[in-house]
Amino acid sequence: MPRTDALHRPLICLMLCLVLWPVAATAQTDEEKRAAMNAAYRQYQELIAQGPQMRAQAEAPAREAYELALEVLGDAHATTAALAMNYGNVLADGDAAARVLEQALEITENLHGDSALELIDPLMALGDSATAHSEFADARGHYARALEIAESQPEPDSFLGAIIAIQLGTTAFSLDRPREAIENFTRARDALAALDNDIARVRLATANFWIGRYHIQQDAPAEAIAPLQEALAVFERFPEARQLSVNSLTALVEAHETLGQRAEATPHVQNLGMGTNAPTLVYRPAQPHALWEQGAVEVQLDVDAEGFVQNVRVPEGTEPEFAAAVREAVTALRYAPRHDNGAAAATSDVRLAFQFSRPARR
Numbered sequence: 001m002p003r004t005d006a007l008h009r010p011l012i013c014l015m016l017c018l019v020l021w022p023v024a025a026t027a028q029t030d031e032e033k034r035a036a037m038n039a040a041y042r043q044y045q046e047l048i049a050q051g052p053q054m055r056a057q058a059e060a061p062a063r064e065a066y067e068l069a070l071e072v073l074g075d076a077h078a079t080t081a082a083l084a085m086n087y088g089n090v091l092a093d094g095d096a097a098a099r100v101l102e103q104a105l106e107i108t109e110n111l112h113g114d115s116a117l118e119l120i121d122p123l124m125a126l127g128d129s130a131t132a133h134s135e136f137a138d139a140r141g142h143y144a145r146a147l148e149i150a151e152s153q154p155e156p157d158s159f160l161g162a163i164i165a166i167q168l169g170t171t172a173f174s175l176d177r178p179r180e181a182i183e184n185f186t187r188a189r190d191a192l193a194a195l196d197n198d199i200a201r202v203r204l205a206t207a208n209f210w211i212g213r214y215h216i217q218q219d220a221p222a223e224a225i226a227p228l229q230e231a232l233a234v235f236e237r238f239p240e241a242r243q244l245s246v247n248s249l250t251a252l253v254e255a256h257e258t259l260g261q262r263a264e265a266t267p268h269v270q271n272l273g274m275g276t277n278a279p280t281l282v283y284r285p286a287q288p289h290a291l292w293e294q295g296a297v298e299v300q301l302d303v304d305a306e307g308f309v310q311n312v313r314v315p316e317g318t319e320p321e322f323a324a325a326v327r328e329a330v331t332a333l334r335y336a337p338r339h340d341n342g343a344a345a346a347t348s349d350v351r352l353a354f355q356f357s358r359p360a361r362r
Contacts, residue, residue: 030072037068037083044086055090062087066100078118081107085125094133101126117153120146120160127167136174143168159195159203162188166207178214185210202241205234209248212255221255228252246272250282257283257334262308265334269307270344272336279303279347283334287356296355297326305344307335330354 028036040061047058066087069080084104091097105122112118127142147164150156169184185207192204212228215221232248235241249268256265265283272282300313312330314323330352337344 033068033072037065037072040065040068041083041086044090048090056092059087059090059092062090075103075107076110077107078111081105081111081122085122088129089125091129094129094135097129097133098126098138101129115149115152117149119149120164123149124164124167127171131167131171131174136171140168140171140175143171158191159200162191162207163203165191166203166210169207169210173210173214173217178218182211182214185214198238201234202238205231205241206244209244209251212248212251216251216255216258221258224255225252228255253283253334257285262334266306269334269336270305273307273339273344274342276336276338278338279307279335279350281333281352282307282336285332287329295322295326296353297322298351298353299326299330301330301350301352303335303337303347303350305337305346307337307344309333309335326354329356 043061044058044065047054047061062083066080066083069077069083073080081104084100084107088097088101088104091100101122105119105126108116108118108122123142123146127139127146130136130139130142143164147161147168150161150164165184165188169181169188172178172180172184189204189207189211192200192207195204208227209231212224212231215224215227228248228251232245232252235245235248249272252268253265253272256262256268269282273280297314297318299315302310304310309331312327314326318326335350338347339345
């Protein structure tokens with residue numbers, strides 16, 4: 001027996017070495033991990049630079065960079081916090097994003113204290129993520145804390161405070177807290193009006209847009225027009241702000257149409273239709289008449305070059321009173337007309353599945 005054990009011992013050792021050797025060969029040094037972390041971060045940056053459509057693809061390198069930072073730098077390092085924010089900002093799952101961003105906030109608090117300016121970035125990231133997932137109450141808490149920190153600094157930055165105030169205002173707007181919303185928008189507008197640079201001008205236009213939206217919500221469309229026009233004049237100077245221009249134009253159409261100023265709405269609906277090959281519905285008023293509890297029908301109509309609905313055709317056999325109400329309601333709609341060779345053009349035979357709900361007739 002001793003002889004047999006002695007004979008087998010080298011073989012067992014050889015087998016163990018063969019099993020362990022690949023593990024040892026693949027182990028990374030801290031230096032290699034740092035290099036891999038930096039490479040993953042660069043890949044994340046390259047993807048993000050291509051635009052928001054690459055957000056999903058950026059998730060894997062952002063996660064890799066963050067996880068490697070935890071291994072190499074630990075959970076008490078500013079770089080780990082920064083990489084956590086990157087990862088949290090691209091996560092599609094709201095709960096997962098919140099957990100990662102909360103860790104970034106915790107690391108930053110441990111490093112700098114609970115009232116340091118460095119906390120604003122993770123707090124804003126948490127607020128933006130919560131907003132993106134319609135968690136407006138959570139977003140409001142993060143933005144409010146960020147604003148409190150910004151204001152508590154020995155020399156508060158008015159631009160930073162205005163940016164946070166706009167975010168806090170939009171969150172209050174979503175939570176149906178109009179007074180809080182307009183207070184923040186007005187505060188941001190007043191601070192930004194004193195600054196003379198393009199970034200401040202775009203942010204000022206954003207504040208004016210939301211002030212306009214506030215007045216529309218408060219049934220004061222006449223007061224909405226001036227700030228919306230100011231916002232539009234700025235947004236139209238920056239091609240990258242096209243969506244903000246569209247939002248302002250749509251709000252101006254609503255304000256003018258609500259006031260019965262259909263002619264004043266015309267240049268805005270025509271502007272909205274630029275570059276399109278089919279008319280787009282941009283305004284639908286509330287129907288105040290007490291006629292039916294509900295109703296639906298597919299109609300055909302024409303849209304002229306100014307976006308007005310013409311020649312509404314209701315299917316034959318539709319009950320006459322109902323057909324008359326449908327024609328009235330559809331004629332009040334406003335379209336952005338299609339464009340042909342750069343000019344607004346009329347369109348015939350547009351189909352619309354029209355549906356409305358009204359109080360029952362008494």
